[in-house]
Amino acid sequence: MEGNERLALALRERGFTQTALADVLNDYLYAVGHEGTVGDRTVRNWLTGKTKWPHPRQREALEAVFSCTAEELGFRPPARTGHPTTPREQPVKRRNFLTATTGTTAAVAVPLTGFTGAPSTVGTSDVIRLRERLDGLVALDQSRGGHAAVEKAALAGAVDALDKQKLAASQRIRQRLFSVAADFTASAAWNAIDAHRPNRAHDLLGKAVRLAGMSGDPVSEFEVWNLYAMLARQRGEYADAVDAAHAAQATAVTRRDPLFASLAHARTAVGQSYLGERQAALRSLGHAWEALDKSDPDAPRAAWMDFYGVGELAGLVGIVRNQLGDWTEAEAASHRSLANTPERFRRNRAMEYVSLAKAQLHQGDAELACATASTAFGVMGNHPLPGRLRSLIGDYYRDLLTLAPDAESAREWGDRYRSEWSRP
Structure with a gap:
């Protein structure tokens, strides 16, 4: 595969790196109303010759920046299509437009031999x-x-x-x-x-x-509303939790990616369960599973969404079912969550063990519940217990003292609880 020496020479004469060229081309695309579609890999494919004829909008941007045709930059249209070349006067018009709109792009939109600065x-x-x-x-x-x-x-x-x-x-x-x-x-x-x-x-x-x-990024907007839903539940503001989850559902990313829609529906279900809205909560869980089934688990996403999948949704089902008093269903959901949550999510797994213990306790098996709850301490190892996990463990202990105050396992677990609670 032959490389594109003309484009490589143009980059050297302009002082562009691959990343800098991608930036400038994306600036142009954004300025004329398109999404930026050029990345480092795109430029690398041009330079190596893997891509011999760029997308029309990318060609337009290249011609505007370098003030020459795509062919003069070493690109060749497929012979079978007979693509017409862009008229030479078009780059000049576009360059004038760029000069009027962005000083930075104007600085690079100069003749090929006249570059005097870097982007x-x-x-x-x-x-x-x-x-x-x-x-x-x-x-x-x-x-x-x-x-x-x-x-x-x-x-x-x-x-x-x-x-x-x-x-x-x-x-x-x-x-x-x-x-x-x-x-x-x-x-x-x-x-x-x-x-x-x-x-x-x-x-x-x-x-x-x-x-x-200010960013206009729907993923960032979704993340904030998702966290607002969690915070509102933590503060006992359950109607606000539902409203925040609905706001997350309304962001544009949920229409593009069903995984985000699934998480928003699950957050809605949790808030509804705390309001005692059984049917609404179960409907929302159904929507969450439907959206998850439609999602592509391998699609590129922000790193913070790595936690969400079958394991996390099953865990949220467990929270809803526990809150609704459906202890058998809650136990099953927690088992499914633990089976599908990767080991690296240590905190999430520890919390799921406590949720499972709560479901077991409410079914009358205090001994099994205490053994399950103790697992959470082992999962966290020597790491400090996050406040949210401490709060969940405290809720379990209060239920234990209420439902099985005289059980030997309860007394033993209470000693373990006080010992672990003193950890830094």
Whole structure:
């Protein structure tokens, strides 16, 4: 496979890296009303010759930036199609348009031999690095649970994204940085929720929702409303939890990706169960399963959505069934959740063991329930118990003292509970 030497020469003369060229081309596409579709891999495929004739909109952007035809950049149309080349005067018109709209793009839309500067250093590569940093925090949270150090690191990431936003080369990059800042702030809010610090979480979510709105990113908007639904339930504001879940359902991403729709329906079901709305909750769970069945588990998504699938939905079913007093169904759902939740989600599995123990306790088997609840401590190992897990364990212990206060297993478990509770 022959490489495209003409395009490689054009990049060298302009001082473009592959990432910088992708940024500038996407800036053009955004400016004329299209989505940015050029990534590092796209440019690499052009340079290696794997892609010999770019998509029409991408050709238009290339011709606008380099002020020459696609053929002059080394591209060749398929012989069978006889694609007409773009008239030479079109790049000039587009270049004039770009000069009038964005100073950065204007700086690169000059004749091939006249390049005198480099494109902005704040672009797609910076967004990618921030996303990778956020993904690392998400992985840590999913393994250990929320704590102050992760919250602090997430807020530092949000500040970094907002600082870079001020230097971004285009509106598209600015919006992407607002999205990253929203996601970092939402991550900090989630850690506050998991630490059972609802007032702190509420303040952070207020900031996150503003940033998500400025970004125009429906995934960021969904994440914030999803967390609002969780926070409202934690605060005992169950009607607000349902309203927030409905807001999540209304975001554009749920129409594109059924997995998001499934999670929104499941959150709605949880809120409805706490309001005592049995039939509505069960209907919402049905919608959640239907949407999950339609989703593609391998589709690329934000890292924070990795937790959601059959295991998590089954766990939410267990919460709904426990709340409705359907103990047998709750136990079955918890078993299904544990069978489908990966080991790396340590905190989630620990919480599911406690939920399972509650269902077993309410069916009259205190000994089995205590053994199940104790498993949660082993799952967390030497890691601190997140506040949300502590709260759930406390709820189980209160039920245990109410339903089986004289059982030997209850006394033994109480000793274990007090010992574990003193862990830092």
